[in-house]
Amino acid sequence: MLQALHPVELKGVHIPHNKLTAELETVRMPLPSKIVLPMNQHVGAACVPQVGRRGHVDVGTCVGHVNARMTADIFSPVSGQVTEIRDLHYSDGRSDRALVIKPDGEQTVDPSIAVPEVTDYASLVEAVRHSGIVGLGGAGFPTWLKMDCDLSGIDTWLVNAAECEPYLSSDYREMMEHPDTLLEGIKVCLDMSGVKRSLICIEDNKPKAIELLREMAADDPRIDVFVLPARYPQGASRVILRNVTGRSVPRGGHLTDVGALLFNVTTMSEIGRYLRTGMPLVRRRITVMGDAIERPQNVEVAIGTPIGEVLEFCGLKEEPRKVVIGGPMMGVTQVELDAPIVRQNSGLLAFSHELVERPQTTACIRCSACIDNCPIHLAPISIQKAYYKHDLEGLDRLMADLCVECGTCSYVCPARQPLAQSTRFARAALRAEQRKKRGRG
Ligand code: SF4
Ligand code: SF4
Structure with missing residues (x-):
């Protein structure tokens, strides 16, 4: 039995776990009215649709592929017909192509599905x-x-x-x-x-x-x-x-x-x-929770199920003030409920007006809590200042690119400074600069 191999170095914080769904069996959600499959559900090159409008697909049919190394094919979780190929727009400004599939309810499996042979x-x-x-x-x-x-x-x-x-x-x-x-x-x-x-x-x-x-x-x-x-x-x-x-x-x-x-x-x-x-990744489990949810639970959904239909399945006590994809620390606010659950999503949270506090930001009191608790030993407040001044050399010295976007600095800051947000932007700015320099070199 292994415990620690060395004295465990602890940083980070204790946060109330609120894992109220942990002991509930996963519930399989029935097929939704439609499946929306974005062509970029991974890090790397977006896939290209492999089926046209009105084309038929089966469960496990490859519907997205591109000739690139850093990519991952996309497969249909249902049998049915492609009704639309449209653009999706995300809250962070990105956009993507997506296939919309109407399930036929038959769940016919693609004849190409076979157990892979692995010998080495x-x-x-x-x-x-x-x-x-x-x-x-x-x-x-x-x-x-x-x-x-x-x-x-x-x-x-x-x-x-x-x-x-x-x-x-x-x-x-x-x-x-x-x-x-x-x-x-x-x-x-x-x-x-x-x-x-x-x-x-x-x-x-x-x-x-x-x-x-x-x-x-x-x-x-x-x-x-x-x-x-x-x-x-x-x-x-x-x-x-x-x-x-x-x-x-x-x-x-x-x-x-x-x-x-x-x-x-x-x-x-x-x-x-x-x-x-031999069935590729077409379904996944997500935790659906938050004080606006009637029946918090883990749900197994077809990838591409619209968020709104998952919320409907779990029941809403009231119109949520905020919907988050992911966890409360690292998740991203989602405003478009027609957007789908994609393969890397593991949580869907819906919070009431009462719970969503609008923090009042005050001046930094130089308490150093953000620095003391950063798991990567960064100085988030200094990174924020350098970012506001667009000081890329400063960001480089402060190693902003190492930020893991965990949100701990914002969580512990008594002044409610938007540290995680600014370190995220700082990291992106520094990485873009590093890529530019590599390109020049
Ligand atoms: S978000 Fe980044 S800077 Fe803030 S605590 Fe996490 S790793 Fe450190
Ligand atoms: S935790 Fe907030 S108040 Fe304390 S030093 Fe960092 S930014 Fe300033």
Whole structure:
């Protein structure tokens, strides 16, 4: 049994967990009236629609593909007809093409669906490439691309089951309801890659999952459960890596540079499921919560289900003041309820007028709480000042690009300064500048 390999360095904060849905079985939502499938549900190049208007699709039909390396194909979760190909506009200014599919209710499976043959690591990566699996914890990075790396220095495959965001319990339900596919995913990854060990990293507020997975992994000495203290943002990749292995990723580097791979727990379980069935990623579980929700629960939905239909399924006590996709710390406000649940979404929160406080910002009192609690040891208030002055050199010195956008600085600030927002913008500005410089060089 593994506990800490070294004295765990703690930063971050205690936040009320509010995981009231954790012990409720996942409910499968019936098919919605329509499916809206954006062509960019991942980090990388947007897919191109592979079916035209009025075209027929089956469950598992590839409807989005592009000839690019950094991308992940998109598959239909229903059988039915494409009724429209339209533009979607997001609240952050981005836009995307989307296929709208009307389900026929038959759920006919695409005849091309077959269990993939995996005989070595290259065939495993190739199989995952055709699965549509991306980082399901919210990152959306194509999973096959993460796997397609030089394995020679990698000794640890971490499975991120921290789920440190308040409210969210979809990863927890995955561990409790599908520990078999999770362990199958881990075992095949270890078998094919030759990586020596895998640690399933779980916060200590999930004792049932810790016990269950320890019991089920007992026959494989390569797999263990690593218990972490429940502190936010324990699940951020740099934080979990440091707290489990004691290693730090160099600036501009990747986890693989320090011998580790890190997959979200539902992503790993989805690999196990895909290798069993051959059905690509077409459904996912999301936690639906918030004080405006009548029946908070974990719901398994067809990817592309409109947000409004999920809210209707769970019931609304009142018109929500704010709808958030993701968790309360890192989630994004959603104003368009016709927008769909996409494959990297793990939470849908709806809050009443009463709960959504409009913070009054006051002057910084120089208490240093934002600096003391930043898990990456950044100085958020200095980053904010540099960003307001458009001081890119200052942002570079302050290493704003390392921000993991966890929101802790805003949460702890007594002056209600919009620190997380400004560090997010600062990070984007600095990264754009770095890309520009690389282009010139
Ligand atoms: S600066 Fe970034 S990493 Fe640090 S607390 Fe704020 S949001 Fe989190
Ligand atoms: S936490 Fe807020 S008040 Fe305190 S130093 Fe940071 S910005 Fe200023």
